[in-house]
Amino acid sequence: MKVAVLGTRGIPARYGGFETFAEELATRLARRGHEVTVYCRSKNYPYTERSHQGVKLIVLPTLRQKYLDTVVHTFLSILHSLFRDFDVLLVCNAANSPFCLLPRLFGKKVLLNVDGIERERRKWGLPGKAWYRMAEFLSTLLPNGIITDARVIRDYYLERYKKESFMIPYGAKTERAPSTRFLKRFGLEEDGYFLYVSRLEPENNADLVVRAFEGLETDKKLVIVGDAPYARDYKRRLMETRDPRILFTGYVFGEGYLELQSHAFCYVHATEVGGTHPALLEGMGLGRCVIVNGTPENTEVAGEGALLYRKNDVDDLRRRLSWLLRHPEAREHFAGEARARVSQFYSWDRVADQYEELFRSVLKRSANSNVSEG
Numbered sequence: 001m002k003v004a005v006l007g008t009r010g011i012p013a014r015y016g017g018f019e020t021f022a023e024e025l026a027t028r029l030a031r032r033g034h035e036v037t038v039y040c041r042s043k044n045y046p047y048t049e050r051s052h053q054g055v056k057l058i059v060l061p062t063l064r065q066k067y068l069d070t071v072v073h074t075f076l077s078i079l080h081s082l083f084r085d086f087d088v089l090l091v092c093n094a095a096n097s098p099f100c101l102l103p104r105l106f107g108k109k110v111l112l113n114v115d116g117i118e119r120e121r122r123k124w125g126l127p128g129k130a131w132y133r134m135a136e137f138l139s140t141l142l143p144n145g146i147i148t149d150a151r152v153i154r155d156y157y158l159e160r161y162k163k164e165s166f167m168i169p170y171g172a173k174t175e176r177a178p179s180t181r182f183l184k185r186f187g188l189e190e191d192g193y194f195l196y197v198s199r200l201e202p203e204n205n206a207d208l209v210v211r212a213f214e215g216l217e218t219d220k221k222l223v224i225v226g227d228a229p230y231a232r233d234y235k236r237r238l239m240e241t242r243d244p245r246i247l248f249t250g251y252v253f254g255e256g257y258l259e260l261q262s263h264a265f266c267y268v269h270a271t272e273v274g275g276t277h278p279a280l281l282e283g284m285g286l287g288r289c290v291i292v293n294g295t296p297e298n299t300e301v302a303g304e305g306a307l308l309y310r311k312n313d314v315d316d317l318r319r320r321l322s323w324l325l326r327h328p329e330a331r332e333h334f335a336g337e338a339r340a341r342v343s344q345f346y347s348w349d350r351v352a353d354q355y356e357e358l359f360r361s362v363l364k365r366s367a368n369s370n371v372s373e374g
Contacts, residue, residue: 001359002035002085006077007070007092007113010040010059011052014253016199017278018092018115021170023052028352030054037086039077041069066230067128075099082106088359094118095132097139104144109362112143114165116153116274116297121203137161144362150275152296166358169301171348172281173258174339182256183263186223186247193221193247194321195264195288197257197279198271200228200235205270205293205312207238212317214243218325220265222246225257261286266324266331269293272312276301281346284338289331291320301346305338 005022013019026036030053037056043064050057060080062073074096081089082103089103094114103110118124119132139146140163148154148165157163180190194213198204206224213222222243227250228235239248252260261267267283267290275297283290284305292298294308302308307324309316324331 001029001363002037002087003029003090003359004037004039004081004084004086004088005090005092006039006081007074007096008038008040009044010057011038011055012253014044014251017170017274018113020278021113022092024171024348025352025355026055027053028348029356032352032356034356037084039073039080041073064229067131070095071099071131078102081108087363090355091143094139095135097135097142100139100142104142109366110143111145111147111166111358111362112139113147113149114139114153114157115149117156118273120273121201145358147358148275150297150300152300153275168351168354168358169276169346170278170281171346171351172278172285172342173348174285174287174343176262176286177255177258179255179259180263182252182259186249188221188223188247188260188263190263191265193223193264194266194268195223195225195260195283196268196270197225197261197283198269198277199231200224200226200238201231202234203271203273205272207234208312208314208317209268209270210238210241210243210246212314212321213246214241215318216321216325218245220245220325223260223264224248225250225252225260227251258286261288264288266291266321268317268321269298269306270317271295271298276346281342285342285346287335287339289324289334290338291317291324293317302338303341305334305341307334 005026008018008022009015011023013023022038026038030036040057040059042059042061045059060076062069078099089110092113100110119129140161146165148167149169154165154167157165196209200206261282267288269280269292272295290306292302292306292308294311307320309320
């Protein structure tokens with residue numbers, strides 16, 4: 001099959017969950033013999049190469065503006081794709097749903113991964129929320145099918161719009177990094193730090209984690225991994241902490257990121273919007289104990305493999321962190337449960353199998369329809 005992935009910032013992953021998903025899925029499909037193309041944003045792709053592990057990369061410009069960045073690049077990518085012989089377009093992000101009609105008019109099959117309920121993100125003003133509300137509705141009408149990454153999101157679309165979706169979660173790796181070279185650069189030791197990973201935006205609640213940790217009696221550190229291009233005021237407030245134990249690394253990818261996840265004392269997941277979060281799965285898959293914000297989506301992913309705290313409750317999070325410091329044997333129990341859960345339900349190879357099967361079924365239905373019409 002000839003597959004194109006649109007709507008992300010591109011690969012290699014250098015930003016967030018959609019980019020990790022695009023890289024893991026695209027490279028696996030390419031290894032299976034499919035022709036895979038990923039559209040990349042020029043401002044997020046500093047390399048000269050136009051391929052990555054067998055995946056073709058097409059780099060197009062966009063506008064560096066919070067409300068226009070994603071939709072402008074996706075629109076340009078859609079226009080470009082009309083003149084390529086792709087069998088399936090996989091579009092990421094519900095915000096891009098209005099653009100799904102055009103390639104369908106050109107006879108292409110279009111699937112849309114809607115992610116979570118994006119209009120609930122606090123970073124969006126009224127224009128952004130209005131666009132996402134409209135796009136959410138259009139996502140149920142314009143593509144050939146929609147993909148959700150969690151049962152909670154699948155149920156939301158079914159109940160609100162009476163729309164069935166293909167539920168395929170994200171995946172995670174389970175091979176830990178043996179090295180600690182990157183840790184030493186930041187003065188970190190194995191099991192000597194709590195880890196938080198996410199874009200530094202309000203609904204991901206890094207501020208909640210910082211406040212909970214500031215009141216914790218421990219010699220361990222808190223490592224905050226991530227950044228965000230459109231949340232400067234929020235980032236500035238985060239970094240005003242006077243706690244010398246808190247370290248902000250910015251974005252970290254590749255081997256350095258794998259080291260941080262592999263050797264953390266505990267991974268803290270505080271997001272409140274979205275479906276299945278790759279960073280949560282990665283912490284679980286690498287055999288780390290995880291403490292999770294108790295939203296329905298996070299609870300679904302974590303199952304019995306995590307400690308939950310009451311949604312957005314700073315004091316309850318601090319109590320969980322303190323309890324874990326006093327009960328190291330419980331940490332090993334939860335770590336084992338987490339890794340087993342990822343191995344059973346969230347392997348990237350299993351995710352690739354499901355997408356491959358979905359693409360084939362969509363193309364087969366189209367071929368059968370054409371035969372019937374003939």
